[in-house]
Every structure is written in C-alpha cells, then in structure tokens.
Amino acid sequence: MGKRIVIALGGNALGNTLTEQMAAVKHTAKAIVDLIAEGHEVIISHGNGPQVGMIHHAVNELTRAVEQDFPIIPLSVCVAMSQSYIGYDLQNALREELLDRGIPKPCATVITQVVVDPEDPAFQNPSKPIGRFMSKEEAEALRDEKGYEIMEDAGRGWRRVVASPKPRDIVEIDTVRALFNAGQVVIAGGGGGIPVVRQGNHLKGASAVIDKDFASCLIAQQVDADVLIILTAVEKCAINFGKPDQKWLDNITTDEARQYCKEGQFAPGSMLPKVEAAIKFAESAPGRKALITLLEKARDGIDGKTGTVITVGH
Ligand SMILES: Nc1ncnc2c1ncn2[C@@H]1O[C@H](COP(=O)(O)OP(=O)(O)O)[C@@H](O)[C@H]1O
Ligand SMILES: NC(=O)OP(=O)(O)O
16 A cells, blocks of 8 residues: 655765766656655655755855855755755656656655754754865865864765754645645655744744754654655665674664664764654654665665664564
8 A cells, every 4th residue: 555655865866966966866766756656655855965065165165256245145045055956856857757657746846944943052063064075184174264164974084064953843844745645746855954943933044954864754744654764875774884793674673773873883974863863753653664775775665675674663
C-alpha cells in the first residue's frame, strides 16, 4: 500500500556545481519517481551547504569587489536563493521523469520559511559547514580576512561554519499539506528552510542555515507522514565506522540508536543529525519509521531489503 513519505536528499543527490547539479537531479528524479510509480506520495527536501556558501560568496564578495556600495545580502536571502534554484532544477527533472513515465502528477517547489528561536544557543556556537572545502591554511586566511568561523568537516577538509538553530515551526505547512493531500509532488523545506524569527506578524530573516534533516523531520511530523527517508552517500549507518571492526546496522530501535549516539558512533555534522532526526520522527507517533540509505537504494529500502531502519520497537 502506498505510504506518505518525506525524503531528505543529501549533497550527493545534487552535486557541488551548477553543471553537476543539472546532471545529478536527473538521476535523483528517477529514484524518486520509482517510489511514486509504486503508489507512494512524496514530499522532497534537500540540503544546500555547498550552494548557499557559493551564493553568499558570489553575491557579497564578488559583487562588492566591483561595486563597493552594494548592500550586504543576508544569509537568509541566500538560503531563499538556494531553495529556488535547487527547486527549479529538481522540479523540472521530476516533471520530465513523471511525463516520460506517463504519471499525471504536478510537481512544485514551495518557498518554505522555518521559525527558529532567537535565543537558540546555536547562534553563539556556529556548527553548520557551508561552501567549498578548503585546506587549513586557506580557511585560516579566510577567517583572518573576513572574520568567518571555520571548522574541519568530518575528515573531509576545512569549511566556513554558520549558526544552525533547531527548526521550531514550518510557516507554509498548510500549503505544503494541501498540495501533498491533493496528490501533488512537493519540494519543501529546501536547505533546511529559510530561517526566520517571529516579531508579531512580521517574520525577520535570521543569519543561519538550518539542518535539512531536522527540518525534514518536522515537516514529516506536521504532514502526518508514515516514513522519513534520509538519503545520503552510504547504504547504512555503521558502528565503528571506518574501523576494521565496522558493523553495518539494519533494523535498530530508537533506544539502541540513542545509545550509539551517546557512544559517539555517528560523526557530528554528518551522520549524527540524521540519526537524531530519525529517532525524533520514529518516536513522534505510533507506527512511524525512519530509513537512512543511498539514493539508489530508496526503493529497496522502503521494501525492507536494505538501509538502516529506525523504529520504536516493541
Ligand atoms: N557511523 C557512521 N555510519 C555511516 N556513515 C557515517 C558514520 N559516521 C559518519 N558517516 C559519514 O556521514 C556521511 C553522511 O553525512 P553527510 O555527507 O554530511 O550527509 P549529506 O548526504 O546529507 O550531505 C556518510 O557519507 C559517511 O561518510
Ligand atoms: N541545510 C543543510 O542541512 O544542508 P547540507 O545537507 O548540504 O549540509
């Protein structure tokens, strides 16, 4: 029977550059339409780390190099730009794949704002890597010149880091739910959503990038999804990851997952937020489950053949 699914797409579903993204989304669309063809209803969210860093650099540093008075474009606006340009590529790739397979479903991107708490301690402790990977020396030079915070990103190189507060509420959730319930394919919460703080009826952009796995978890809860699928570059989560005694995880309970988190089995900033989002979704209502797997394995994963499945257990 068809399930209500929220899919969070990791970086490898989009690539790092404009040309890579155009190619990657075609492949991504095929995997998502495989699920739609089986009768599942989907909402898709995606990351934006490389893209939002590139956009922020381009609009601020490069533009200001030729036009000194050019006003600073805030990070919240850069997240909005990343949502729309990634959404543009994704919705077109999905549209084409749906038409090619004769599936009459409209597909659209909802520009999504996500409320954050201005007192969230994350504002004082930047932890979200954005933009390109650099050598330590290059990153330190950028820190000294621009005052950016920098951090080593899970053994993959050095990157700029920005605040990443927890998502509290999805502003456009009624629109997302209405489209989803009408059987449409919805792209929402891209890049974790545009971070905003409430000021009465006014929503003020915040300087941050929200984790897309946490935002996807909240969307999934608020649309009453059955499954949260987090697609990334590994088929399963592992304990002792990268060590000789590495063990891939198939079905685990939220209690087991929480214990592995405590033991430090999942790298902060990469696998840890995925597992934390999976636990939160699985525990949010009876019968809900989360799946972490590869894009190419999404269909096998939903059929219970692979991936790491996280449920409350018995
Ligand atoms: N315990 C673990 N099990 C599996 N992968 C892990 C683990 N710890 C860290 N990782 C790494 O986390 C990566 C996924 O995080 P990341 O690349 O940041 O996600 P995204 O796909 O959302 O961009 C995996 O490709 C893997 O290299
Ligand atoms: N916003 C976000 O979580 O992006 P990445 O998945 O690219 O880090």
